[in-house]
Amino acid sequence: MVRCWKRSENSLEEAQCTDGGPAASPQSHFPHKAFWVSLSASLLLVVIALGLTGHxxxxxxxxxxxxxxxxxxxxxxxxxxxxxxxxxxxNDLVTFSVTSQANQTSTVLFDIKHGLICYKPVDQDSCFLRKMEQSDYDNVHSLLHESTHKQSQFQLSGNETRRQTEFLGVLAASQVDMSTLEEPLKALCQDRSVHWTRRAKGPGKQRLVYFCIDICFPSNICVSVCFYYLPE
Structure with missing residues (x-):
């Protein structure tokens, strides 16, 4: 250890200094401060860039x-x-827009995630809901997982297309509580009442078919879904 002396105005003061090294000046702290400021700014830019990328x-x-x-x-x-x-x-959704010859469009929503089909006919003030069956999953499977990667337009042949008719009875007395529906169905039927339906063999002679919606799938299957109201 080497003794160093520091002269003041009136006396000599004893101070310690390193062996042969000059005393550190205050200016030597500025490079360290600039380094930390630069590092903080760089980290801030990285966080902003990651946030934008994530958005x-x-x-x-x-x-x-x-x-x-x-x-x-x-x-x-x-x-x-x-x-x-x-x-x-x-979101596992397939929404059909079916236009009739009178240029009126009805909507059919397949909510595969929740296993529901919602029908929104153009000339009604209600939506009609039913649970999906295995045949429904099979019909929309080609659209949801296969066909969308290959082509965006299908032209089906009339001779090769299989046609079938399904009858759904409307349970008018069992109106659905809108608060229990998921968001896709709420958005579709926000201005209408929603009723459950069930598959039936036919309306019978005493009941009349109220309306029908034709839906065609890329698998050469066309389904005419016809509704009628069940007795109260």
Missing amino acids: LGLSRPRSQSLQIVRITVPDQTGVVINQSAVVDQQ
Whole structure:
């Protein structure tokens, strides 16, 4: 240890200094401060960049998962039926827009995640709900998992298309509580009442079919879904 002496105005003061090294000046602290400021600014920029990337990454799959598939098929009289299906792979939704010859469009929503089908006819003030069956899953499977990756338009042949009719009885007395429905169904039927339906063999002679909706799938299957109201 080497003794160093520091001269003041009136006396000499004893101080310690390192062996042969000059005393550290206050200016030597500035490089360290600048380093930490630069490091903090860099970290802040990295956090902002990651936040923007995450936001874009979350919003991008929603837009990319939506695809419109058009299905064209002649009906039994030879008139070409045009309909479209919006396929949402991210949320397991397939929404059909079925346009009649009178240029009126009804909507049929397949909520695969919750196993429900919702019918929204254009000329009614109600929506009609039923649970999906295995045949329903099979019909929309090609749209949801296979066909969307290959093509966006299907032109079905009238000779090869299988046609069938399904009858659904409307349970008018059992109206659905809107608060129990999931968001896709709420958005579709927000201004209407919702009623449960059940599959039936037919309305019988004493009941009349109220309306029908024709839906065609890429698997060359067209289903005419006809509704009638069950007795109270």
